[in-house]
Amino acid sequence: MHFQWYPGHMSKAKRMMQEDMKLIDVVIELVDARIPLSSKNPDINQMAGSKSRVILLNKSDLADDNQNLKWKEYFEKQGYIAVLVNSKKGDGVRKVNDAVVEACKAKIERDRKKGILNRPLRAMVVGIPNVGKSTFINSISGKAAAKTGNKPGVTKGKQWIKLNKSIELLDTPGILWPKFEDQKVGLHLALIGSIKEEILNSYDLGIALIGFLTKNYKGALEQRYGIIETESVDENLSAIAKKRGCLLKGGELDLERAASFLVDDLRNAKLGKITLQFPAESTADTNIQEEK
Ligand code: G4P
Known part of the structure; x- marks a missing residue:
């Protein structure tokens, strides 16, 4: 895949x-x-x-x-x-x-x-x-x-x-x-699972996703994980880790694993129907040639 x-x-x-x-x-x-x-x-x-x-x-x-x-x-x-x-x-x-x-x-x-x-x-x-x-x-x-x-x-x-x-x-x-000219392309493809995650680790993907969701799909994280969404991306990820019981050996939060859960949930549409790119923000010229 x-x-x-x-x-x-x-x-x-x-x-x-x-x-x-x-x-x-x-x-x-x-x-x-x-x-x-x-x-x-x-x-x-x-x-x-x-x-x-x-x-x-x-x-x-x-x-x-x-x-x-x-x-x-x-x-x-x-x-x-x-x-x-x-x-x-x-x-x-x-x-x-x-x-x-x-x-x-x-x-x-x-x-x-x-x-x-x-x-x-x-x-x-x-x-x-x-x-x-x-x-x-x-x-x-x-x-x-x-x-x-x-x-x-x-x-x-x-x-x-x-x-x-x-x-x-x-x-x-x-x-x-x-x-891949635009940085966003790699991020988008990694989020939907089309390119190898090593390019961007789950933590970075998760952080980017939380930033996007809290801005554009307010409430999606609350609904899925029962957390209270805040302005802070890190706080939200920590809250997800707590709710999901993602803990390291010493009892510290395993943020990497929580981020992985989150990205998997996106891919399986468990966060709802989410579009990651909006036409209003897209300036790329995709005009096709008129048929002669
Ligand atoms: P490709 O030839 O362009 O490389 O893509 P392919 O048809 O192999 O599809 C890639 C994955 O996308 C497959 O999932 C396929 O089931 C899924 N898929 C294709 N079209 C749709 C669609 O319209 N909606 C949804 N939800 N999924 C679609 P997979 O994980 O590789 O396999 P599987 O989960 O189907 O077993």
Whole structure:
């Protein structure tokens, strides 16, 4: 589940994706609804060129419902067709078929003018590791999915899953790597459990999380741990350690273990539905290119 990127991995993944890009009409990009921009690599814009685009806010079941809607709107303003999805349960997954057709409207119209009717749209799923690509592909294709098999000469070695009469999906997703330029990205990915914790130890993660929660989700700690939230991050962590009985041998509080509990609780949505990144604070330019 954890991943580590090396330049070799990145350039291979990039090369493979660029090859696959030539075969498709539409890119279905998955991001994690709890950290939509931190789980997104903007390089995909350049790689996708003028391909049609759909963005899925996956794991939306773990994220704040209010923020989910704001993020959907945010991406729609950027020119995406955006869908809230829970790939694990299948919620929202069926809407993706319509989203793909909607995103490809201009292409379908161009084909129609050329007299090409009913040519299946070809799609590929992309996203950073652990964002839910395989889960989504399994969910949308279902058990009855028919593989169209290799198409000699055109798509040598590629497997396509026929979703319905108008859409075919490449069965292997494209892997993007996270963009670590902003310090927050590493913190966000570590908090949701996508990168090795050694990068940031549990104590630091816990402290950062408490700071964020007491500011943005007041009461979440009180509700989960029965503590009285104060202005002091350290006091709150100590209170959690006491409530959870996290003690070292000499009877001192084991703050590291308390922080670990807290971060696990976040990952398992036991603190409620929490979004760690808000669109209002996001200035990154994620505009996608208009389809020509
Ligand atoms: P990847 O191909 O992009 O690397 O991701 P993958 O599908 O392997 O999913 C990574 C983890 O995220 C899996 O959990 C998967 O069940 C979970 N997941 C995917 N989509 C969703 C979603 O919409 N909601 C929730 N809550 N979880 C999702 P895991 O811990 O690796 O396995 P397991 O807990 O399912 O056994």
